[in-house]
Amino acid sequence: MSDHDASPLMRQYREIKRGYPQAILFFRVGDFYEMFYQDAQEASRLLSIALTSRDKNSPEPVPLCGVPYHAATGYIAKLLKAGRTVALCEQVEDPKLAKGLVRREVVRLYTPGTLVETEFLSPVESNFLAAVSVGTTAKHQPVIGLAMLEVSTGEFVVTEFQGDQASSQVLDELAGLEPREILFSPLPDRENQSWLDQIRNARLCERSAASFDQQRAARLLQDQFHVHSLDAFGCQGLTAGIGAAGAVLDYFRETQPTAPLDHIRRPRVRRTTDAMHLDSVTIRNLELLKPMGALEEGPGAKPATLLSVLDRTVTAMGSRLLRQWLVRPLIHCDAIRARLDAVGELKDCMQARVALRSALRDVQDISRLSGRIVLGVAGPREILALKQSLATFPEIAAQLQSLSSPLLVEARSSWDDGRDLYELIEQAIQADAPLSVREGGVIREGYHAEVDELRKAAKEGKHWIAALEAKERERTGIESLKVRYNQVFGYYIEITKANLARVPADFIRKQTLVNAERFMTPELKGLEERVTGAEVKLLALEQDLFAQLRIRLAEQANRLQEMAGKLSLIDVLAGLAETAALNQYTKPVIDESGAIDLRGGRHPVVERLSEDMAFVPNDTQLNLESHRLLILTGPNMAGKSTYLRQVALIVLLAQIGSFVPAAEARIGIVDRIFTRVGASDNLASGHSTFMVEMVETATILHSATVRSLILLDEIGRGTSTYDGLSIAWAVAEYIHDRRHLGARTLFATHYHEMTQLEQQREGIRNYRVDVREVDGDVVFLRKIVAGGADRSYGIHVARLAGLPESVIGRARDVLAQLEQPEATTIQQTKPAQHTTPPLPQPHAIVEEVRQIDLFSMTPLDALNRLAELQRKVSPTAKQPGS
Known part of the structure; x- marks a missing residue:
């Protein structure tokens, strides 16, 4: 259908739609938002609403669907969740005053990043x-x-x-x-x-x-x-x-x-030197905001993340601020210490902390409320929520008065109690105001004289209507006579068919129904004009006064945002203090040294998940000299990954200004935390597990500095044993070498050969996860002790995982044969009818050659080493100088 053939309404629709080709256009028609053509077909499918058509008798009926205007928010939310955008087209003039077609304009384009409606937003996440x-x-x-x-x-x-x-x-x-x-x-x-x-x-x-x-x-x-x-x-x-x-x-x-x-x-x-830069891999691997594995168990349970353990804020604003702190730890000692001092004081002053948190619970989301006020979309209940928040300001200020840490003193010194704003709202808005100003009953009595007069007229008019109904019942003798109202006819008298014979002559018939008829009288008409006129004027005046109030509050948006920032800060600091008190965290010492010295460190998340069993704390000693790179060995499932993560999390907690789960902690500032923990295929990019591992490792080697903290877990396991060991060895040497990095590193590996590095390189230390064998079973002690592990206990782990006993038994037989130096093949089991392919053993000389660091040797050293190897292979070989 061409625009020339279409109705004026559809021509208007098409013209507006051309400006928003990618959005679904909600086109206001009366009490509905209607959608046409492809928009209607798509919306009906996504919203599960009926698809009908306009001009059904036309050769080309237009697809149509619609939603009530008062329920539009829920439908828009569904479309946004489905990845669509919505253009809201409103009637921008009164239909009663319009000459011809009502003028319409798009007043809002709903997109995921431009939402201000509370129904669309998570209260604890920024948008x-x-x-x-x-x-x-x-x-x-x-x-x-x-x-x-x-x-x-x-x-x-x-x-x-x-x-x-x-x-x-x-x-x-x-x-x-x-x-x-x-x-x-x-x-x-x-x-x-x-x-x-x-x-x-x-x-x-x-x-x-x-x-x-x-x-x-x-x-x-x-x-x-x-x-x-x-x-x-x-x-x-x-x-x-x-x-x-x-x-x-x-x-x-x-x-x-x-x-x-x-x-x-x-x-x-925001400068890159303002805070620690955490890459996406580290945010994911440390499970700061989201868990890597399965989500929470059971309804209402929280996911196992650092945020879930740490977040004891009581305001939405505070929760959002804490999320920002977690992904942007500080790197300047003075700023960190200021936060730690405030958390420490609130932890020690329990009475002030409890009082502050109690008052903050009544603080609504002022930051978003002020935004909605400025945008002109805040309703009466939201203005009352602001008043409720302002009412807490004096109590919060009084509690801050007793505290002396610089960060809290600074917050108190420029405190704005918002008393004038509180009194303005108190005087203007009814305490039980409705959700929408369109419902009326918003403006408080005594605030505006004309409102009071119109409200009195409307109220008395309803009494007049009730008195008229009683009078007409008595005059006609019809007990079922009722005076009713609707938006189409206004006020009318309704009489059932059975009583029509008693209707007086001055009743004017307005409408006939199946079981009743509706009438009007001159007296009722006069009352209607007085009553509805007052109600219409009252509603319009209330809406106007509310809009004026909102404008006055909008002019104070900067004040409100400033206080929102202070309240968010106080909430986060008090929440961290509460967590420290409840979880027995201690205040870390922050300095510019290269030391990370932890006594009795614990994993903040794992310890909360295993409350039925005691978490085993561990010490950590890292520095830029003697303990630069720690090689951690031990069986799978023994706790190596947990230990690596707990060290990183303790450092991160300290540098956001939080107390930490340790008996003692000294943290030399870390500029970045890098993690290579766990591995998985990246199917979307076509990368294998090993490729993902290598890419992430390369990023670390190119981006880390001497001040970084590096966590590497099982580097090289995605390829063959010899290749993997070679790569892991070379990576460890590169990181350890001050000419390249010299960064503090925890290096967990299942390659026991790497423990030889401790004797070859100063600054490398071996640690292992301690285990005990009891009656043939392995007990993981979860304790990190000095020294390297000499066994992987893989078969014991396999047994714990539930492999069949026959498989476990055969694995033990194969292992026993492999551990014999002269073994070149594996004996077959009885009564198997096949042979196991030979498993070659690595030759000691070959392994020694693989581990020679050629690039750190002089030519003479290399010749001497080669001669030494030759002598091992052939003791009668001629030696240099002989």
């Missing part, structure tokens, strides 16, 4: 919209700008990465922030954006290159924040970062054309 801008520096180095806007709170962050590692650093940043939507501008060189293929769980939105233009972006930002230069924000030298920030702002304006942008805070520039 970032991100933009990524790719370019090159003046020296032709890659540069990637990243901007992130949390639309619901107005938080705005800009950062930039340069050099060959820029793309991996952006991926790591995105892994920690978990944005819901990412804007990007494709480049002709696909290599520069291959990282896009690795993005998961976010909507990728391609934008034009003009959206990322730096000069255009700078003008947008200057206009938005009313400044002549962006240098005041610390943006000097940023190019791609400014382009990304402009793209975010441009997209927000486009998706919410009617929304004010006043709640967006000035961009905060």
Whole structure:
């Protein structure tokens, strides 16, 4: 059907739809949002609602489906979850006043990264919209700008990465922030954006290159924040970062054309030197936010993550802040110590801590509330939630008064009790106000004289209506006579068919029903005009006054956001203090030394999961000298991986400013934590387990510094034994060597041959997980002791895993034969009718050659070593100089 053939309504629909081809258009028609054509077909399928058609008698009926306007939020949520976007098209003029077709406009584009509705958002997770801008520096180095806007709170962050590692650093940043939507501008060189293929769980939105233009972006930002230069924000030298920030702002304006942008805070520039950079592999391997394996068991159980153990915040704002701390630990001693001092004081001052946490429980999500107030979408109940929060401010300030740690003193020194805002809401809004201002009954009595008068008129009018009903019953003798109301006819008198003979002559018939008829009288008409006129005026006045109140509160959004930040900080610090008190954590010593010295360290998550059995604590001694690289051996299932992770988690906890699960802890600042723990195939990229292992190991070797902490677990196990041992050996030497890294490293391995490194390299130490054999069974003691393991106990582990006894018995026989030096084949079992293929034994000389470090030997040393090997093979061989 052409536009010329369509009705005016459908021509209007098509014109609006052209501007939003990728979105499902919710087109307001009366009390419904209607969808047409392909939108209707897709929405009916995704929403499980009936698909019908418009103009059914037409040769080409238009597919149609619709949802009630008051229930639209739930349907929009379903479409967003299905990965779609929704354009909300409203009637922007009163149908009663419209001349011809009602004017309609798209007032909102719902996308995953631009949501402000509480129904769509997780209270404890941020909802970032991100933009990524790719370019090159003046020296032709890659540069990637990243901007992130949390639309619901107005938080705005800009950062930039340069050099060959820029793309991996952006991926790591995105892994920690978990944005819901990412804007990007494709480049002709696909290599520069291959990282896009690795993005998961976010909507990728391609934008034009003009959206990322730096000069255009700078003008947008200057206009938005009313400044002549962006240098005041610390943006000097940023190019791609400014382009990304402009793209975010441009997209927000486009998706919410009617929304004010006043709640967006000035961009905060985040430098790579501000905090520890955790890569996505480490965030995953340490299970900071999400578990790697199975999720929680049973309804209501929490996943086994560091966040779940640590999070004792009582506000949504505090929980979101704690998540940010976990993925961005601090790297400056003074800032860490300030947090630790505050946590320590709150831990020791139980009375203040309990009082603070009790008051904070009544604090609502002020950060998001203020955003919704500025955007003009906050309802009466949300304004009351703000009032409830403001009521707690004096008590929180009083408790802070008794505390002396600098971070808490700073929070108290610029405290804003918001008393004026509390009183404004108290005077204006009814304590039992409804959810929506459209329901009326929002404005408190005494706040506005005209509201009081109209409310009195409406209330008295209802009494007049009730009195009229009683009078007409008496006059007609019809006991079932009722005065009723609906939006179509207004007030009317309803009389059943059985009583129609008694209807007076002055009753005017309005409508005939199956069992009754409806009438009007001049007196009722007069009352209706007085009553409904007052009600309509009252509702309109209340809506107007509420909008004015919201504007007054919006003008104070900066104050509210400032206090939201303080309350979030107090909540996190008090929550960490509570965790420290309940879980018996201790205050770590933080310094610039290279030491990581832990006494009685525990894994913060595992110890909570195994409360029915005592967790075995362990010591750790790492430094940049004598204990630079610790080689940890021991059987599988003995606890090596748990030990590695617990050391990393203790360091991370200390550097976010938390107390740690240890009897004593001294932490020399770590600039980065790297983990190569566990392995799995990456089917999406076509990489095998071994390739994933090697890629992650290569990243560590290229990115770590002497100040890093490296955890390596079973390097080389994804390939043959000799190849794996060779790679593991070479990696250990590279990390240990100060000319390359010299970083503090825990290296767990099942290659017992690597324990020889302790004698060959200063700074390498052997440790093992202690085991005991009792009556042929192995008992894992979970204790880390000095020395290397001489056995893997693999058969014992296999037995614990439940392999059949016949398999276990045969494995023991094969092992016994392999352990005989002269064995070259395995004897077959009886009565088997086949032979086992020969299993060659590694020759001692071959193994010795493999382990020679040729690159650290002089030519003379090499000749002498070769002669020594020759003598071992042939004792009568001629020696040098003979």
